[in-house]
Amino acid sequence: MKDKFIKRLAFLLLCLSFSCSDNEVELVFADLPTKRIEAKITAVKQLLLASQEGWKMTYFTDDTSLGGFTYIFRFFEDGTVAMDSDFGDTAGTTTTSLWSVDFGATVKLNFTTKNKIHELSDAANVPDEGLTGQGYRGSFEFLFSKTEGENLVFEAVRDNTPVLFEKATREDWENLSKNDEIINLLNGELFYTLNNTRQVFEYDANRRFATNRNQQTTNTDFGIGFSPNGIVVSPEITDANGIKHKTFTLNNSKSAFVSKQGNFEIAIVNLPFNINQIWQINITENEVSELFANTFAAVTLENTRVWNETLWQNLLFGNVTLNNSPGSGILFYSFTDVDAEEGFLVQYFLRFSGIQDKPKLLDISRIDGGFNWSFYTYLDPVITLIVNNAPFETALNTPNNPTEIKLTSTINSEVWFVIKLNN
C-alpha cells in the first residue's frame, strides 16, 4: 500500500516538474515576425525617402503585347508623392498624390490615391479594343524584392513583373519631355538583321509594341520604352553571338538605334506621312489619273449591274476603322438611296509601309477584305491597280502635318491619285 502511494507521488512530482519547464522559445530569426515586418516597412520607407530627386522606372506592364512606360517619382515624409511620366494626358506636368508602404504578400509600395501611374490600370483607357476593360494591364502596388547597388528591385503585384527603380537625378526630371521626340519618331516599321535575315517589325504606337511581320516568328516581338536619347526594349534581343541587347541610343542621322551592349542596331523605317488618319480620294479629273478614273468607272458600272446600287465617287483611305473592324486600308460606300445617304460600307485592309533610305516612298500591299467585302469582290480592280503599282512617290503640300498629298506610282506614271485629309 505504502509502495503504491510512493510510486504515485513520484509520478505526480515528475508531471509537475515538467509542467513547469521553461517554455521560452528560442527564436530562429533575430526578432519576432511582427517586429521584423514593422522594421522592414520602415526600412523600405527610408530607402524610398533617401533619394533626393526620387526614382525613375520604365515599367513594362506586359512585354508580350505592350511596351514600357517611364515614370519619375519623388516621395515625401508627409505621405505625398510627386510624379511625372512620358505617358498619358498630363505627361510633362508634376502631379501629387498619396503613397504608403504596407504589408501584403510581402512589404509593398502602394500608390494609394490617383496619379499618373494609375492610367495604366484604367479599364476605360485602352490602346485598342483588344484590351477592353484592362487598360494597359498595369499595377500601382509593387512588392519590394531587394536592393541592387543603388537601385531597388520591385515586383508588380498583379503579375510579379520585375520593375527596377533607379535613382533619379535633376536631369531626369528636366529631360523627361525629350522622350517625346523619340516617341514621335516612330510611326512605321523597325528592322534588325540576324544571321543575314532581316527581321521586320510593325510598330504599334498605341501599345508601344513591335510585332514581327513574319507571323511564324512570334518569339521576337518586343515592347519599347523610351529615354531622352533612345529606347529600352523588353524582352532583350539576343544577337547571333548570344549577346543580349536592352538599351539603345538613337544615331546621329536618326535612322537607327544603336545598342549600348555592342555591335547591333535596330533600323527605323518610317512612313512618309501619317497614314493613320482619315484621307479621302475624290474621283474627279484633276485628282486622279485617267487610268485610275477609268478603273473606278468600270467597277461603278458593275456595282449598279449587280446590286442596283450607286457607288460613291469618293474613297476613304488610310485609317478606315469601323466600329468592330479596326485597321488601315480603303473604304468604299455603295448607296442604296443616294438622297437619303443610305447604303453599305465596304472595307479592304491594306498594309502601308515605308522603304529604308527612301523617305518619300510609300509601299502598299494587300492584307485582306474587311467589312462587307465578300459581297463586293468585284471592286477588286481598284485594289489591284493600287497594290500592283506600289510603291508610290509622295508629294506633300507642306512637309509638316500635310493636308493634301499626291501619290504617283514608281512603276507606272499613268497611275496617280491625290489624297486629302478628311475633316
Add this chain to the structure above:
Amino acid sequence: MKKLVYIFFSLLFIYGCSEEKQLTESNLDTDTPALNEIDIFLRENFTTPYNIEVFYKWNPNKVDFNRFLFPPNTETVISAMQAIKTIWLDTYNEIAGENFVKLIAPREIVLVGGFNINPSGTITLGLAEGGKRITFFNTDFVDLKDKEELVRFVATIQHEYTHILNQNIPFDREVYEEITPSGYTAQWFNSNDNDSRELGFISAYARSNEDEDFAEMVTALLSNSNNEYNAIIDAITNEQAKTDIKAKEAIIVKYFKTEFNLDIYELQRVAAENVEKVLNSYER
C-alpha cells in the same frame, strides 16, 4: 502524513509556476496615423457620427482584384462624400430621425476612381456587399455640378441602400414578382430605359430581377422630384405598363410605411430639395 502531502502539493502548485512576465508594448505600430484634411472630414461626418468608415486610399482587399480599378483622385473625395451626405444621409436624418441611419447603415463606403467594366461591356456603378459595404465606382469621372450626373452618382447609394434595407427587412417578393413576371431577363442590357418602361419596368436594369427592380423603383422615386417622377410615368404610352409600375410603387410605399414608418414621398421631397442644395453650393 496525508495532510502533509496535501500541503506539499499545494505549495508546489502555488510557487511552481509563479513567474509571470509583464505585458510589453505592442510590436505593431499603433500610433494614430497623421490625418490629412480628407481624413478629418470623413471622421467628422461619417466615422464618428455614423460608424461608417470611408475608404478612399487604395485597399486591394476591398475590391475585385481581377478588374483593372484604381483609387480616386484626392481632389474629388470631399465633394463626392459631401454630395452623398447631403442627398442621402441628411434626407433620411430629416425624415426618419438621426438614429435611423446609425442603426441601419453600410459600415464601409469604398470609393474607386475608375470604371468597373464587366465582360459584357456594361459598367457597374456601385455594389452593395452583404449589407456591410457600398462601393462607388468612377468617382473621378463624375461632374457633380451637372444635375444629371450628380443625381446619377447619388442614385448609386439610394439603390444600394435599398438593398441594405431589404436585407434587414425583406419586402413581399412573392407579390412583387407577380406584377411583371415575364419581363425579367439576364440580358437586360440589350434594352434601354424607355423601352423597359413600356414593359412595366422603371429602367432597363430593373429587368434583371425583382430585387433590382425594387431598388431601381426606390432610386427613381428618390432621384426625382414628385413632378419629375410623375412626368416619367405619364410619358409611358402602354397603359398596362403604367398600371404595373404604379402597382410596384404601391408596394414600395406600403413597405416603407409599415416596416419603417416612413413616408417615401416625404423622403422624395427632401431628397429633391437637397439635390438643389448641393447644386447651389457649387454656384456660390
